[in-house]
Amino acid sequence: MTDDIRHHADPVDRVFESKKEYHRNAAKLPIEEKVRILVELQKITVNVRGKDAAKETRRVWQID
Amino acid sequence: MDKTLVVINEMLQEGLFRKYAIGGGIGALFYIEPMATFDLDIFIVPVEEPGGLVSLSSLYDWTAKRGYAPAQEQILIEGIPVQFIPTYNDLVTEAVTQAVEMKYKEVTTYVVRPEYLIAIMLKTSRPKDLNRLGIFLDEAELSMDLLNTILDKYGLKSAFDKIRKDRHDR
Numbered sequence: 001m002t003d004d005i006r007h008h009a010d011p012v013d014r015v016f017e018s019k020k021e022y023h024r025n026a027a028k029l030p031i032e033e034k035v036r037i038l039v040e041l042q043k044i045t046v047n048v049r050g051k052d053a054a055k056e057t058r059r060v061w062q063i064d
Numbered sequence: 065m066d067k068t069l070v071v072i073n074e075m076l077q078e079g080l081f082r083k084y085a086i087g088g089g090i091g092a093l094f095y096i097e098p099m100a101t102f103d104l105d106i107f108i109v110p111v112e113e114p115g116g117l118v119s120l121s122s123l124y125d126w127t128a129k130r131g132y133a134p135a136q137e138q139i140l141i142e143g144i145p146v147q148f149i150p151t152y153n154d155l156v157t158e159a160v161t162q163a164v165e166m167k168y169k170e171v172t173t174y175v176v177r178p179e180y181l182i183a184i185m186l187k188t189s190r191p192k193d194l195n196r197l198g199i200f201l202d203e204a205e206l207s208m209d210l211l212n213t214i215l216d217k218y219g220l221k222s223a224f225d226k227i228r229k230d231r232h233d234r
Binding site: 020023024026027029031032034035037038041042044045058059061062063064 | 065067068093094095096097098099100101102142143144145166168169199202203204
């Protein structure tokens, strides 16, 4: 947790600031790691959408 | 994705288009956290044929000869559905010509700058674009000077200011 987050007096503000920091850190990941995560997100999306996804052109990337 | 980019670079070298840049959701991925998206959108500055016509037939012929199958408006290249989108207005053409060179693994590629992605999202203004635009404002490292220049040039400043104000008021 950074000093910025600790210095928020309101606990709710601290939670929101912590979430923002999490997202900002995710944005700074190397692109190769982001693509690895993207493929996992694609798998989840296709599984959740089931038959609907199969009708669409959405396909999980087949990469190494 | 590196194998796909190698193929796209080969297409560039063979003159199937004059320039390209990654845009859309994968372009955004270079600047913000990962979000589910399925297409690799490649903006291309096409080679004009006699009479000023733009045709993608040579591109489709080239990929077909190498066994890359078209699937509706996409072409499946090394496991990734790629959509080639000829630049369709001055903003997108400028976004491609001003794209930044980046590396994916060891492969050189070109990615639309985040400031241009924001302008394109504003211009398109679909709900998913505006949602992604908000994430850009939270997460991407931006040159506000460049962004303001682009927004002024393409008449998007008031739309951008409204979105910022709405976010601030929430």
